[in-house]
Amino acid sequence: MTDIVTPAPxxxxxxxRGTMIAIGIALLVVVAIGxxxxxxxxxxxxxxxxxxxxxxxxxxKQFPRIQAFVESHAVDGPTLATALAAxxxxxxKKYGTASSVGTIMPVKLTAVAGQANGGVYDLTAAGxxxxxxxxxxxxxxxxxxxxxxxxxxxxxxxxxxxxxYQNAGSAINRAMKKxxxxxxxxxxxxxxxxxxxxxxxxxxxxxxxITPVAVTVK
Numbered sequence: 001m002t003d004i005v006t007p008a009p010x011x012x013x014x015x016x017r018g019t020m021i022a023i024g025i026a027l028l029v030v031v032a033i034g035x036x037x038x039x040x041x042x043x044x045x046x047x048x049x050x051x052x053x054x055x056x057x058x059x060x061k062q063f064p065r066i067q068a069f070v071e072s073h074a075v076d077g078p079t080l081a082t083a084l085a086a087x088x089x090x091x092x093k094k095y096g097t098a099s100s101v102g103t104i105m106p107v108k109l110t111a112v113a114g115q116a117n118g119g120v121y122d123l124t125a126a127g128x129x130x131x132x133x134x135x136x137x138x139x140x141x142x143x144x145x146x147x148x149x150x151x152x153x154x155x156x157x158x159x160x161x162x163x164x165y166q167n168a169g170s171a172i173n174r175a176m177k178k179x180x181x182x183x184x185x186x187x188x189x190x191x192x193x194x195x196x197x198x199x200x201x202x203x204x205x206x207x208x209x210i211t212p213v214a215v216t217v218k
Contacts, residue, residue: 053164059171062154063179066172067213069151070106074197077109077134078127084205085129092202097152102201104150107210109134109196113189120209121189123196129206136196136210138186139177145169146199146211147176173211180215193218 075083075095083091096103111134114122119141123134137143148154148169159165198212 053160053167055164055167055171056174058168059173059175060178062168063147063172063175066147066150067176067179070147070199070213071108071197074106074108077107077111077125080105080107081129081132081205084202088202088205096202097150099149099152099201102203104146104152104199105202105208106150106199107197107208110193111136111196112193113191115190116187119186123194123210131206133207134210135208136194136198136212136215138184138189138212138215139181140186142173142177142211144173144201144209144211146201147172147213149201150199176211176213180212184215184217189217 073095080091080095083095092098092103092105096105109123109125109128111123111125113136114124116122116138119139120135120137123136125134128134145166154168156162156165159168195214195216195218196210196212197214198210200208200210
């Protein structure tokens with residue numbers, strides 16, 4: 001004869017306690033997750049996407065005020081050349097914006113465009129010293145960070161790293177091209193008279209490579 005052993009039934013109280021403990025632990029987990037979760041509204045200041053640096057948005061925003069700054073501070077070309085010949089350091093301090101490399105000099109002049117070399121035109125302007133070499137960048141490539149550095153208030157510390165800082169300068173150059181050069185046939189300027197407002201980096205006072213903020217073809 002075989003004996004059949006039947007398991008003793010669990011005490012109802014112990015089973016209920018186990019269930020309640022499990023529910024309590026689950027509730028604690030939910031509360032912990034909720035406490036560690038931040039709700040971010042799309043487009044708000046906390047939105048990660050809104051915090052990603054957009055060079056072209058930066059350039060489009062900054063160029064109009066840089067253009068206004070340069071136009072309001074531009075010095076007549078012959079006047080600036082005379083001042084630089086007399087006292088380079090004094091003229092740089094009086095008329096320019098200091099930068100990490102050279103001083104950014106705002107200038108305005110009327111000049112005749114000569115031959116182009118890679119989108120850079122030689123210029124001849126009345127009243128300028130004959131030994132001053134004038135050139136202007138007209139694209140398609142606009143190089144350098146003269147526009148970024150012109151107002152003196154766009155600093156490396158405003159950006160995450162050197163790449164962002166460099167990209168900011170390139171984006172301002174692109175914004176300038178879009179705003180003032182797209183309406184000009186920059187491939188056919190030789191022999192034409194140009195009213196120019198722009199900036200150059202003062203390294204050699206007898207060699208000006210101008211990046212424009214305004215150009216009118218007469």
